Amino acid sequence: MENFPTVLAICRTAMRSPSATLTRNIGKLRDALGSQGHEDQAEALSVVLAGKRATDALAPSRVVLARATVERMTRSVHAPVDKESGAPLASIIFPGDAEQGLEPILEADLGMAIEALVSEWQSAGMLLDAGIRPPLNLLLYGAPGTGKTALAKVIAAQMKLPLVTARLDGLISSFLGTTARNIANLFEFANRYECILLLDEFDAVAKIRDDPHELGEIKRVVNTLLQCLDERRERGFTIAITNHEHLLDAAIWRRFDSRVAIPRPGAGSRRRMVARFLNGVAVEDVDIDFLAWLTDGRSGAEIETLCSSIKRYLVMNGTGRKSLLEALKVNLLLSADHSDSPRQDMFAEDFEGLVRKLSNDEEIRFTQESLARLFNTTQSTISRWIRK
Ligand SMILES: Nc1ncnc2c1ncn2[C@@H]1O[C@H](COP(=O)(O)OP(=O)(O)O)[C@@H](O)[C@H]1O
Ligand SMILES: [Mg+2]
Incomplete structure (x- = not known):
């Protein structure tokens, strides 16, 4: 069938909100192609029909990088706020803002590794088209003052994307009950727009974990965070930063595809x-x-x-x-x-x-x-x- 790749892409996109009619029609198309001897095209449509999981892996439109599902962030967009205090849950730096700062000076091999990661991120759409899932998240850890936050800002500048910075200690409100909701709101906001989500002071969750009075609540917070990270992994770029990597939950640590130590300078x-x-x-x-x-x-x-x-x-x-x-x-x-x-x-x-x-x-x-x-x-x- 001529133009099959385009038809396939349309089917994949449409199947993100499947209906009975849609499934029936794609099924008909598959059967017709099969009977005309286009086995592999029929097979590709079967995969699309086989369900959400398979299409998620295949369809680039599920990911950030698909313009159709993700909005461009303009300066009139405001970060969500904590419902109790009204304080914003994140600050936003746009490409070209003065705050962006100078590129941190890194050891040569580390600088190269970061460059490689950024160019992978820049080609994420292309890699996904080829069926390769690029790592969309990065954990930076190391002593305070080694340039981690500065590096995140520079990566955002290189990607020409807004940087949505949330300090987790800010998200953890004094009304602990609202923390999980704050985290969920923040991720939902980040998933809606083309941006890089920066979770600075990421160990804050770990620090409150030891409070015996709040055990149930903390569990809920950590679970929400894990769930949000999992969901976001397929959708957008996330950078998390910690000065205390040993405090991080093993499960949270594992959520990151790239974990990079930023050492003190040589x-x-x-x-x-x-x-x-x-x-x-x-x-x-x-x-x-x-x-x-x-x-x-x-x-x-x-x-x-x-x-x-x-x-x-x-x-x-x-x-x-x-x-x-x-x-x-x-x-x-x-x-x-x-x-x-x-x-x-x-x-x-x-x-x-x-x-x-x-x-x-x-x-x-x-x-x-x-x-x-x-x-x-x-x-x-x-x-x-x-x-x-
Ligand atoms: N590797 C570096 N190269 C250049 N400047 C640095 C470096 N590390 C720290 N600085 C300076 O110190 C400031 C604070 O660093 P920051 O990124 O906040 O460190 P961290 O987030 O690791 O605690 C930076 O804005 C920069 O001016
Ligand atoms: Mg910092």
Whole structure:
């Protein structure tokens, strides 16, 4: 039969709301094709008739990506609200909004993996047509401040889709009874529009699970969440983020096709971050190398905070060679907790010890000349310190 693929697509779409007449007519068509010797076409129609499950897997129109079932989100669309408090259950960022922010700096292989995932998502419609179900959800986990939320925003920008961000701790209302309804409403909203659903602070559900007074209710919340995630898996893109992946329910964890750990930045990434965050102030390569070395174990957000404080100091106190070291000292004195940053601690002690450490460090390999530059002294002083 000529144009059979088009006819098949129409049948599949129509079968999303099947009626007796429709089924009868598709049945007739199948029998006619069968008797004319088009066995495989008759077979394809049988699959369509065989029921919802089979058609779900076959029909691209079930998925987000089908324009027919999903509406485009405009700025006049508002997120659903909590019925008790009236607070919106989500915030929406549209492509091109200023909030979208810069692309986070990631380790090279991780950046590549994310790129691959985004291009799969971009081709999701095509993959579905070919009978391949692409993973439509992603779980990002790792320490706070490593750029997970920033990454979700960038993915949405690359996909040119609005980002519907719900913080689960916001969804869990003080009236616990309404939490399951809030979750269901939010997913229903996201499923209706072309968008990426971002579930930030995703572990919030897990945290309340331990409250013995609320056991029945929590079970209901977790079940609703599981059900919503399952349903959405076939329909739209979801990114969930947690800083406490070990708190997540095993069943929830399994719902995600891609689970990606976002680590604290390595030496190369820290260098790029420092260069980005100090952009606009006169610092030298040696300063950037040193700051990247010093911030080992720090998250991107912490490096950004440190750099902002340095920037402020330099703007107010001039950018002479001495100022950078002073700026660092001031920052150290003003920020309380460096317990997990041994290198920054070392900086608080004497410079001579630090110079010795730097001159021996495999990772950084500073020459005596750059050390002299960094510590604003002569090479002979540096070499005396090292020999001590
Ligand atoms: N890998 C990174 N590259 C560049 N900037 C980063 C990175 N990680 C964190 N930042 C900075 O810190 C800010 C907060 O990071 P965020 O995405 O909220 O972290 P998380 O969601 O992992 O807690 C970001 O907006 C960005 O300015
Ligand atoms: Mg975050």
